[in-house]
Amino acid sequence: MIPIEDNNALLAEVACAVQWAGQTLLTRFRTIPPPTTLAELLGGIEANDAAVEAGLRDALLAAVPGSQWAADEEEEGPLPDGDWWVVDPAEGNVNHLHGRPGWAVTATLVRDGEPMLVVVDVPLTGDTYTAVVGRGAFLNGKPIKVSAKRELSAAIIASGQASPGEPEVVRMAMIKSAAKLLDAALLVRLSVPSTVELIDVATGKLDAFWQHGSVRAGLIGGALLVREAGGRVVNLTGERWTAASADFLAGPATLEPALLAVLS
Structure with missing residues (x-):
């Protein structure tokens, strides 16, 4: 190889x-x-x-x-x-x-x-x-480097649909997560596609991105960009994200504990 x-x-x-x-x-x-x-x-x-x-x-x-x-x-x-x-x-x-x-x-x-x-x-x-x-x-x-943000209350967080027609369990998880983050973060936005959001995380323009569901092509390249830009990419139980994971969180290590406390 x-x-x-x-x-x-x-x-x-x-x-x-x-x-x-x-x-x-x-x-x-x-x-x-x-x-x-x-x-x-x-x-x-x-x-x-x-x-x-x-x-x-x-x-x-x-x-x-x-x-x-x-x-x-x-x-x-x-x-x-x-x-x-x-x-x-x-x-x-x-x-x-x-x-x-x-x-x-x-x-x-x-x-x-x-x-x-x-x-x-x-x-x-x-x-x-x-x-x-x-x-x-x-x-x-x-x-490029991820955000240096230290407080979730000052953070801009994004998410989006992994794909159209998500199962009800995924849709409900999205709704509940967004509702919790609307109380905890500064701003929450929903957009597609995932990779365009993740390049903003890698450059620090966006503080973090989470997603329920895991379409491989939308996440795997962005995961590498964020990690190489000094960020963390995990699932919503805090384990290292892989393509086998059911959900996704990317952002700086400084925000990870607070984000997991809300999203998990």
Whole structure:
């Protein structure tokens, strides 16, 4: 296997592929009217994915010989051992189709269940976020750090749906958690997609992010960014988060005890 920790060329190759996809989606942005029906929305999502997915897949599989492609971006749970690409070719597709910001292209290399390398490109701002395990997290090549916030009462906390049509138990957990945090935190917001929120956690613009449900593609790359930016990523019982976890919390260590006291 390629030693990820020392491979600057691999990071550059992945960034090139992800940025190509981002620019391709940018040429499609606001070129058609927003969808007016669910069928139009689903068709637009499929068209955006189709515009970039094959090119991304070919480039990334070639970058790491023997790697495999995790085809279902809505899938939950851990991956088998080996090298896998977890990619969302148009994360925040619904925002893109409605002419709104809040969309990106993400690619994460997962090795034996652990995220090793991630690139997130945000075409509307021209920003690229990268992290390699053990080497820190970066925005356009400059190091980033999570918030230094120490009081939950002064914190901005975010969450969102892992996917549409969540089971009732997940919906009720979201409602109860948000209600508790509305009393405990300064501000609470709900938004999608998860990775766009997690890059704000990694840069300290947002203090923390929690989620019930665990769609792998929306969390695993952001988890690596937050950890490499000096943050903590755990489940709601305080154990280290993995793709097998049922829920998710990311933020600075200074806020973790207070957040877990509310959310657990």
